[in-house]
Structures are given as C-alpha cells and as structure tokens.
Amino acid sequence: MVKPDPKTAAAQFVAEHFPDCQGAVLAGSVVRGEATETSDLDIVIFDESLQSSFRESLTAFGWPIEIFVHNLFSYRYFFEMDCKDAIPSMPRMVSEGIVLKDSGIIQSIKEEANALLSKGPERWSAETIIEKRYFITDVLDDFIGSTIRAEQIFIANTLSNKIQEFVLRTNGHWMGTSKWVVRALKMYDEKFAEEFVNAFDEFYKSGKKDKIITIVDKVLEPYGGRFFDGFLLGNKIFNR
Known part of the structure; x- marks a missing residue:
C-alpha cells in the first residue's frame, strides 16, 4: 500500500x-x-x-x-x-x-x-546556577573515579543530560529531550554541539574520558568552575 x-x-x-x-x-x-x-x-x-x-x-x-x-x-x-x-x-x-x-x-x-x-525560557537565578554546578561536579567526580565500565556508561548519560541543560539554560536557550537534545544544542552553537557529541561518542567507543572532562570544565569555568566545598542546601538551625 x-x-x-x-x-x-x-x-x-x-x-x-x-x-x-x-x-x-x-x-x-x-x-x-x-x-x-x-x-x-x-x-x-x-x-x-x-x-x-x-x-x-x-x-x-x-x-x-x-x-x-x-x-x-x-x-x-x-x-x-x-x-x-x-x-x-x-x-x-x-x-x-x-x-x-x-x-x-x-x-x-x-x-x-x-x-x-x-x-525564551525563564533565566536561572544565581542560587540555581550554584546548585547546578554542585550536582554536575558531584556526577563528574563519580565519572572520573569510576573504574567499572557498566557504571561509567550510565554516569556519562547523567552527565550529558546535566551539561546540556546547564549550557542551554545559562545561555537563555530552550532545551529538548531525546533527539531534540542535539537539535537544541545546534540551535545554540553548532560548534559546541559537535564538540559535545564527539566527546561522548569517543567515550562510548573507547572508554576515554578526557574530552568529556574537558568539556565539563569548559562549561563550568565562566560560572566559577567545579563546586563542592562550601555547598549548602537548606538552613543550618541548631537547638542549643
């Protein structure tokens, strides 16, 4: 037919x-x-x-x-x-x-x-950016430290989602899901989209992490880089 x-x-x-x-x-x-x-x-x-x-x-x-x-x-x-x-x-x-x-x-x-x-989407607050930096750093540390291939694959997947979200939202661009992740990144910056895809493609093929680590640091650098020490979520209230 x-x-x-x-x-x-x-x-x-x-x-x-x-x-x-x-x-x-x-x-x-x-x-x-x-x-x-x-x-x-x-x-x-x-x-x-x-x-x-x-x-x-x-x-x-x-x-x-x-x-x-x-x-x-x-x-x-x-x-x-x-x-x-x-x-x-x-x-x-x-x-x-x-x-x-x-x-x-x-x-x-x-x-x-x-x-x-x-x-465009609502701009993130400074507090939201700090929080996102922390959680990206946390996943990146897991990725760097992991020696188990099966775990690395899914950590990388989580990291790719967090990075594409951070890049697009901090630059005032709409996001996407599934095939629209790459399309949204290309709408933002075709060169970055190519670097992003190549970094993860190389990892999935060879297990090499360097390009992913580099791209994460490149994305976080304008906002202060990786962030762990001093992060606080909520209020510290003590009864004395």
Whole structure:
C-alpha cells in the first residue's frame, strides 16, 4: 500500500474525525523535512466543543498518527507548562505547523506560540546556577573515579543530560529531550554541539574520558568552575 503524502493524509484524517473543529495544523518531522521511515504525523486540533484536552495515538491512511486535541483555551495550559519546563514542544508544534483547517483562529494562536518561543525560557537565578554546578561536579567526580565500565556508561548519560541543560539554560536557550537534545544544542552553537557529541561518542567507543572532562570544565569555568566545598542546601538551625 502506498501512503498518501503527509499533508493529504492529515487533512483527510481531520475531515473524517474532526469535521466540526475550528482549526488544525500538521507539525513534526514531516513538516521540517526530517522524516524517517518510522516518522508519524503530529496533528494539533482545536475544537471548541471539547470539555478538556487529550492526546491519542492511532493509525489511519497508512500513517501512524499522534493527535493533540484542545478546545480554544486548554492549549494555553500546555504552552505554559512546556515553557516552565524549558521544553516548548506544544508552542513549537503550533509555530511550525502547516495549516490543515482554519475558521480564523490559527493565526492568533500561532502568534501566541511565536511570542513565547522568541522570549525564551525563564533565566536561572544565581542560587540555581550554584546548585547546578554542585550536582554536575558531584556526577563528574563519580565519572572520573569510576573504574567499572557498566557504571561509567550510565554516569556519562547523567552527565550529558546535566551539561546540556546547564549550557542551554545559562545561555537563555530552550532545551529538548531525546533527539531534540542535539537539535537544541545546534540551535545554540553548532560548534559546541559537535564538540559535545564527539566527546561522548569517543567515550562510548573507547572508554576515554578526557574530552568529556574537558568539556565539563569548559562549561563550568565562566560560572566559577567545579563546586563542592562550601555547598549548602537548606538552613543550618541548631537547638542549643
């Protein structure tokens, strides 16, 4: 069976399953030109008749399809929560989405999404940066000291997540998860993203830790470097 092209399939799906909706957009990898053999269709639907939002995965017209269905107010909660987490999945889908149906609402919702994306995530406080430095240092020490390969692999994974978060948040950039980690790093700085990937790739292939240690120190240096001695979380209160 030959699948219809993504936009045709998505439009047919909306017409069949949500004929009375006020708007719908097709987003995801098929829109960005990054589709693979396993890519699905991400469709955001706006329907004023809904009492609450929902997400559903199914197969139709030869495509795996994920739908994100909202009324004309519920999407704002997800905009807000995604931005609070600094991973703007829903705003990004709406912003990049190709219009499948529109009764005159999509442009204003896109403008809301674009405004949030342009603003960037909330800046970390000085206290948060200190705390993040400490926990990165703690994981780095475990990584340097570990002699057990199985443990090193998962310590490295934790370290990569903490470093990408630190780099992106301290520089006012949105984060990502899974494949979006590398994409988010490239949006910030392509050269750094390449160094980051190469450092971890070399470790996973050869066990060499040097490049990872170097990149961690490079990231922490502008904020005071590694931090352990003197860290305090909470208040020291003594009864005498």
